[in-house]
Amino acid sequence: MEAIQKHTGLVYPLNRTNVDTDQIIPKQFLKRIERTGFGQFLFYHWRFDDEGKKRPDFALNKAEYNDASILIAGENFGCGSSREHAPWALLDYGFRVVIAPSFADIFYNNALKNGIIPIQMDKQQVGQWIQQAVESKFTLEIDLEGQQIIDTKNNEEVHFDIPAYHKEKLLNGWDEIALTLQLENEIAAYEQA
Numbered sequence: 001m002e003a004i005q006k007h008t009g010l011v012y013p014l015n016r017t018n019v020d021t022d023q024i025i026p027k028q029f030l031k032r033i034e035r036t037g038f039g040q041f042l043f044y045h046w047r048f049d050d051e052g053k054k055r056p057d058f059a060l061n062k063a064e065y066n067d068a069s070i071l072i073a074g075e076n077f078g079c080g081s082s083r084e085h086a087p088w089a090l091l092d093y094g095f096r097v098v099i100a101p102s103f104a105d106i107f108y109n110n111a112l113k114n115g116i117i118p119i120q121m122d123k124q125q126v127g128q129w130i131q132q133a134v135e136s137k138f139t140l141e142i143d144l145e146g147q148q149i150i151d152t153k154n155n156e157e158v159h160f161d162i163p164a165y166h167k168e169k170l171l172n173g174w175d176e177i178a179l180t181l182q183l184e185n186e187i188a189a190y191e192q193a
Helices: 085-093 107-112 123-133 164-172 176-183 184-192
Strands: 006-014 068-073 097-100 116-119 137-145 148-151 156-159
Touching: 006 123, 068 137, 097 123, 097 148, 107 116, 107 164, 116 148, 176 184
Parallel strands: 006 068, 068 097, 097 116
Antiparallel strands: 006 137, 137 148, 148 156
């Protein structure tokens, strides 16, 4: 997992609530055995028509969001099934941060385990940022160490909460295997005994 201390990125506004994991990455694309390659199928049924052509009315298909790496969405993001492929698809597409008023618990934990920062934020603030991102190109800076979202355009800093355990893992780029390997000497000693 790639370490992340600060991230500045273009915001993509997904003004929808109850975005479930089957909308994030439809089930027919879950046949891959590696964690990469899922980004091309992100929001597939919203991005593409039945013939596989990009839908011009879906904002993520517009050139102004080509480099978006911060997704802001409505309440209950990541609901539905527990598929870990959803954060894999978001990360593979280029999103490092997802901001929403609320998340499904399993999605929230899967995102943290895979190097995405899921930030739960006040509904009014989310609405304001979605509106700004719809009106024009809009970037935010995420300071994970300081737990701040910096909106330089409006000269605002907004605090966010994240569990200390997950914060440390993200800051250091540690997944669960990396954490286990930190105990390699103790594990070896136990095996010797």
